[in-house]
Amino acid sequence: MATEVADSVVRESDLGFGEEAIRHRKELLECIQCGTCSASCPTAYAMDYTPRKIIAALRADQLERVLRSNTPWLCASCYYCTVRCPAGIQFTDFMYLLKRMAVERGLHPPGSPALYQAFVNTVDRYGRSAETELMIRYFLSTLNPLGLIKLAPFGLKMLLRGRFPLLPRRIKGRRNLARMLEYIEEKGEA
Ligand code: SF4
Numbered sequence: 001m002a003t004e005v006a007d008s009v010v011r012e013s014d015l016g017f018g019e020e021a022i023r024h025r026k027e028l029l030e031c032i033q034c035g036t037c038s039a040s041c042p043t044a045y046a047m048d049y050t051p052r053k054i055i056a057a058l059r060a061d062q063l064e065r066v067l068r069s070n071t072p073w074l075c076a077s078c079y080y081c082t083v084r085c086p087a088g089i090q091f092t093d094f095m096y097l098l099k100r101m102a103v104e105r106g107l108h109p110p111g112s113p114a115l116y117q118a119f120v121n122t123v124d125r126y127g128r129s130a131e132t133e134l135m136i137r138y139f140l141s142t143l144n145p146l147g148l149i150k151l152a153p154f155g156l157k158m159l160l161r162g163r164f165p166l167l168p169r170r171i172k173g174r175r176n177l178a179r180m181l182e183y184i185e186e187k188g189e190a
């Protein structure tokens, strides 16, 4: 009976979810709400809803609330939740899906995709992340130069420890990487 109820609720969510989400529907129903994902997640403390709560909310047809939350944007893609889930749920993939949906529907928290866009721009230019330029691009695109100033002492410490190169370094074979990324984008897998 419980599964029937969850089944009907998630089917309603499917209307807003699209085909890709229907593939995830089975996973939603198989979650046993044990909380292992939330307990394992290194960024759960800062999330509006922990991974377990995200699944519970989706099962309760709260898609919009989920898309407006900061949770997908704080996922560090460490895959810890995925490898520890006793039900085999690929929660990390879910986070990617939710991010895409939030952007497509304009429901993401303000500024959230900006860091990702800045990262993609630096990878396009250098073939790898360029931390200094990444942070400058991010704070300028969010019209928050004060944020950059606040982070300056931390950036300086990282710089002195050689963890934060001032000048970007290009990788070898950048064109090959660009071709690979183009191919993935064409296939719609990015
Ligand atoms: S670890 Fe897996 S089964 Fe447990 S709450 Fe998280 S997603 Fe659900």
Ligand code: SF4
Pocket: 037, 040, 041, 042, 043, 044, 051, 074, 075, 076, 077, 078, 079, 080, 081, 082, 091, 092, 095
């Ligand atoms: S992949 Fe994301 S949601 Fe899962 S444990 Fe890591 S940070 Fe948390």
